Amino acid sequence: MLTSIMSLTIYGECRNSNDLLGLNVMRKFAFLLACDRTLTGTSGTFTSPGYPSSYPDSKECQTTITVDKGKIITFTFSTFDLEESSGCFFDFVEIIEGDRKKKYCGKAIPPAYRSKGNSIVVKFKSDSYFNGKGFSATFNAINAPPPLPPATVNAPNCGLRQVAQSRVISGTNATKGAWPWQAGLHTSYGTFFCGGSLIAPNWVVTAAHCLEGMKASNLKLKLGDLDREVNEGTEQEREVEKIIMHERYHVRESDGGSCVYSQLNNDVGLIKLENPVMLNKYVNTICLPAQSKTAPVGHNCFITGWGKIKHPGDTYRHLQQAPLQIVNTTDCQARVDQNIRGTIKVTKQMVCAGKAGTKNSGCQGDSGGPLACLNSATKKFVLHGDVSWGSGNCDADVTHSVFGRMSEFRSWIDQKLREN
Ligand SMILES: [Ca+2]
Numbered sequence: 001m002l003t004s005i006m007s008l009t010i011y012g013e014c015r016n017s018n019d020l021l022g023l024n025v026m027r028k029f030a031f032l033l034a035c036d037r038t039l040t041g042t043s044g045t046f047t048s049p050g051y052p053s054s055y056p057d058s059k060e061c062q063t064t065i066t067v068d069k070g071k072i073i074t075f076t077f078s079t080f081d082l083e084e085s086s087g088c089f090f091d092f093v094e095i096i097e098g099d100r101k102k103k104y105c106g107k108a109i110p111p112a113y114r115s116k117g118n119s120i121v122v123k124f125k126s127d128s129y130f131n132g133k134g135f136s137a138t139f140n141a142i143n144a145p146p147p148l149p150p151a152t153v154n155a156p157n158c159g160l161r162q163v164a165q166s167r168v169i170s171g172t173n174a175t176k177g178a179w180p181w182q183a184g185l186h187t188s189y190g191t192f193f194c195g196g197s198l199i200a201p202n203w204v205v206t207a208a209h210c211l212e213g214m215k216a217s218n219l220k221l222k223l224g225d226l227d228r229e230v231n232e233g234t235e236q237e238r239e240v241e242k243i244i245m246h247e248r249y250h251v252r253e254s255d256g257g258s259c260v261y262s263q264l265n266n267d268v269g270l271i272k273l274e275n276p277v278m279l280n281k282y283v284n285t286i287c288l289p290a291q292s293k294t295a296p297v298g299h300n301c302f303i304t305g306w307g308k309i310k311h312p313g314d315t316y317r318h319l320q321q322a323p324l325q326i327v328n329t330t331d332c333q334a335r336v337d338q339n340i341r342g343t344i345k346v347t348k349q350m351v352c353a354g355k356a357g358t359k360n361s362g363c364q365g366d367s368g369g370p371l372a373c374l375n376s377a378t379k380k381f382v383l384h385g386d387v388s389w390g391s392g393n394c395d396a397d398v399t400h401s402v403f404g405r406m407s408e409f410r411s412w413i414d415q416k417l418r419e420n
């Protein structure tokens with residue numbers, strides 16, 4: 001087996017070196033390589049070290065599986081028993097393919113893995129206490145599927161819903177299915193933190209500030225959800241293939257000659273799901289406006305999200321909805337200038353909304369979620385904004401709610417969907 005050849009080579013090299021450093025290097029490599037291996041061919045089975053006996057403590061093995069170009073790998077565990085821990089911190093198996101990483105421990109058999117390319121690494125690691133029987137797994141090389149055509153937005157049924165919303169006066173509980181494009185962003189540990197909108201079966205648009213410091217492997221998307229604390233049977237959860245933040249997020253923009261800076265400028269990002277969601281009564285895409293086709297001032301729209309309903313407070317378990325109207329940028333800027341110290345520039349990549357005489361406002365947790373506006377001619381909802389910023393204590397009297405202006409990002413979105 002290749003393992004022993006590699007070990008021998010290393011030992012041979014190390015033996016020529018008499019210094020202590022060489023000995024240390026030798027020991028280190030002997031430890032690391034004792035169970036490292038490379039598997040090729042069209043199929044194979046492999047196990048954790050010592051299987052079917054319990055695996056040893058303090059072991060780390062990397063198995064690289066490489067199949068012919070033009071093939072992909074399906075990888076299935078038949079048995080699985082590793083020390084259970086939160087986040088699989090102690091003992092784990094990790095399937096690694098570029099940036100895509102899946103980590104498993106415990107006794108549940110992990111889901112079958114299907115690679116994107118022709119090579120994956122399966123890493124096994126145990127710590128110095130407690131173990132289990134380990135695992136047995138098989139791989140198969142299959143023909144790579146033909147590449148899919150790029151996703152596009154504005155499918156014929158975008159922006160339509162099969163469930164009528166309840167009557168909305170101010171912020172209220174949404175009806176299940178009334179906002180079928182609403183997405184929830186969760187960490188891989190299940191913590192909810194932002195909203196988003198489904199624009200194609202495998203693409204969600206959100207705010208760039210929701211994606212700052214996030215990795216695709218640490219993010220999970222949920223569609224078809226209403227009450228975050230109850231399994232309603234309509235939820236569809238997806239892992240994330242990649243995240244794309246606007247390249248000019250936070251960047252200064254020339255605005256009529258002067259160079260302005262606004263911290264949350266171009267606050268938009270895209271999330272590509274590993275697998276598309278199924279469209280149904282509870283999950284559907286929302287339409288996007290054409291580039292530069294701005295929503296008219298006074299136009300009726302809705303903000304939806306699981307954000308806080310009061311400040312201070314916590315994110316809310318039940319999806320909320322509130323009506324807002326598009327506010328002109330001059331009025332929006334005036335209120336900001338009046339109430340917030342230091343100038344925050346409302347740029348043309350932002351759109352403001354509010355409702356006179358009400359406290360309706362986005363709040364923490366709504367970020368990234370939709371500002372959905374009904375086109376009365378087509379009877380379809382169009383996404384005109386993603387929730388970006390507002391008053392720190394969610395007071396509509398201090399600022400209007402400010403959104404990334406989707407009509408300024410349409411060409412950018414189309415381009416990213418084509419290229420990815
Ligand atoms: Ca252990």
Ligand SMILES: [Ca+2]
Nearest residue numbers: 227228230232
């Ligand atoms: Ca739920």
